[in-house]
Amino acid sequence: MDAPPRPIVTPCVKVCIVDGESGLCLGCQRTLPEIAGWAKLSDDERAGIMEGLPARRSLIRPEKLGWG
Incomplete structure (x- = not known):
């Protein structure tokens, strides 16, 4: 019997809004092609993309992330 497929690790937080200015998803900070x-x-x-995601937050204006 085949083993079930392994789940894929994802940074998705189910907030799928792409910022037109930065081109990044406001929820996970990935680009549309990456998603x-x-x-x-x-x-x-x-893993390489996920490692760089925290730094991408600085590319999005804080008020778009609800940070005031």
């Missing part, structure tokens, strides 16, 4: 291709990326590629 669309997420399942096709390798574990290493996903």
Whole structure:
């Protein structure tokens, strides 16, 4: 019997709003191409993107994130 597929790690927080100014999702800070291709990326590629996500928050104006 085949084992069930492994779940894919994702930064998605179910807040899917893409900021037109930065091109990043306000929930997870990924770009639309990253979101669309997420399942096709390798574990290493996903980990590399996830590592850089915190730094991307500075590309989004704080008021768009609800930070005042």
